[in-house]
Amino acid sequence: VGDKVMVLARSGLWQEVVNVPVTQTFPMPEGMSFEEAAALLVNYITAYMILFDFGNLRPNQSVLIHMAAGGVGTAAIQLCKTVENVTIFGTASASKHDSLRESGVAHPIDYRTMDYAEEVRKISPKGVDIVLDPLGGSDTSKAFNLLKPMGKLITYGVANLLTGQKKNLMAMAKTWWNQFSITALQLLHQNKAVCGYHLGYMDEEVELLRSVVTKLVNLYSQGKIKPKIDSVWPFDQVAEAMKQMQEKKNVGKVILVPEAPKEESKKAEN
Numbered sequence: 001v002g003d004k005v006m007v008l009a010r011s012g013l014w015q016e017v018v019n020v021p022v023t024q025t026f027p028m029p030e031g032m033s034f035e036e037a038a039a040l041l042v043n044y045i046t047a048y049m050i051l052f053d054f055g056n057l058r059p060n061q062s063v064l065i066h067m068a069a070g071g072v073g074t075a076a077i078q079l080c081k082t083v084e085n086v087t088i089f090g091t092a093s094a095s096k097h098d099s100l101r102e103s104g105v106a107h108p109i110d111y112r113t114m115d116y117a118e119e120v121r122k123i124s125p126k127g128v129d130i131v132l133d134p135l136g137g138s139d140t141s142k143a144f145n146l147l148k149p150m151g152k153l154i155t156y157g158v159a160n161l162l163t164g165q166k167k168n169l170m171a172m173a174k175t176w177w178n179q180f181s182i183t184a185l186q187l188l189h190q191n192k193a194v195c196g197y198h199l200g201y202m203d204e205e206v207e208l209l210r211s212v213v214t215k216l217v218n219l220y221s222q223g224k225i226k227p228k229i230d231s232v233w234p235f236d237q238v239a240e241a242m243k244q245m246q247e248k249k250n251v252g253k254v255i256l257v258p259e260a261p262k263e264e265s266k267k268a269e270n
Contacts, residue, residue, distance in 0.1 A: 003027055004027070004037070006025070006026045006041050007026075007041075008042070008045075008209070009024060014235070014238070016258045023206045026041070026213045029220055029221050034257075035229050035232055036226070036227045036229065038255050039071065039228075039229060039253035040216065040220070043071040043074075043075040043227070043253070044075045044079070044216050045199060045209065045212050045213065045216070046072050046075070047072050047075035048216060049199075049212060050156060050197055051063070051079055051130070054152060054154045054197065055129075055130040055132075055152050057083055057086065057130060059083055059084040059085050060084070060085045061083075061086055061128075061129040061130065062086070062087040062088075062089065062129050062130070063076070063086060063087070063088055063131075064089040064090075064091075064120060064131045064132065064143070065080075065090045065105075065132050066090075066091050066111075066131075066133060066134055066135055066139070067091065067134055068091060068092045068096075068105060068108070069090075069092040069099065069250070069252070070250070070252075071252070071253050072132070073090065074103065074227075074251070074252050074253075075227075076132060077090065077100075077103050077105060078103070078225045079225065081224075082219065082225075087107075087124075087128075088106055089105070089106070089107045089109060089116075089120055089123075089124075089128065090105040090107070090108050090109065091110075091116050092108060092110070092111070094110045094112075094113070096108070097110070099251050103228075107119070107120075107123055116142075117142045117145070117146055121146075127148045127151065128146055128151065129152070130152050130154070131143040131144075131147060131152075131153045132156070133154065133156065134156055135158070136157065136158030136179060136180075137158070137174070137180075138180075140153070140179065140180035141180045144180060144182070144192065144194065147190075147192045149191040150191055150192070150193075151192050151193070152192070152193040152194075152195060153192070153193065153194050153195070154196070154197055155180075155194070156198065182194060227252070227253060228251065229252055230244070230252040230253055230254050231244060231250065232255045232256075232257055233255070233256055234256075234257055234260040235257070235258055241256060
């Protein structure tokens with residue numbers, strides 16, 4: 001009682017009071033803010049397990065990170081920097097490139113105006129060692145083709161299904177139709193690996209998740225990782241917070257809090 005904790009839950013966290021199983025709570029390290037705690041677990045567990053448990057990231061390798069300015073993207077960049085001489089390619093809109101370079105992305109690519117696969121090949125003709133794929137559809141095929149021999153593709157989302165404010169059935173059908181498919185025999189001939197990751201289906205893996213969180217807390221305490229907060233919004237501005245993400249303006253995490261920070265409240269009163 002009274003401990004400050006980070007919590008994992010599939011849903012239902014946009015409220016003031018929640019119940020979660022004790023196995024899904026983790027003590028916050030010294031010096032961590034609640035906003036950072038809210039930004040840490042889902043994104044950093046995902047990025048860590050993708051890069052190290054599936055990706056087996058090692059010194060002198062190269063990684064392509066899509067949506068590099070988002071939550072998992074910023075976590076993955078920081079985690080890549082904990083390994084010596086990793087070359088990071090990152091896709092994001094042009095306005096975010098300076099921020100990406102500062103954070104350690106060697107080659108930011110504007111996916112809106114360029115073919116990112118062509119851009120990667122210009123710099124690294126053989127491709128990359130690891131591709132993190134949150135996109136799905138035809139982008140998963142492009143990712144697989146960008147892998148070097150012994151390369152690994154980890155798919156962990158289908159962002160291509162989300163095209164705007166309303167469900168676009170044509171976009172959904174197109175993504176489904178273009179969804180990547182490969183046989184074991186084809187993998188054998190290509191010397192490549194394809195992995196799938198979904199944190200939401202890890203509920204039972206208590207010891208595994210706890211070991212990952214322990215490693216992340218150690219990295220945080222050493223100053224090697226720090227959740228990047230884009231902005232903090234009170235619950236009554238949730239629509240504006242969602243718009244910030246929908247319009248792809250955020251660099252890092254968009255955080256919801258029950259009430260506006262006190263400084264802002266005072267300004268509003270004045």
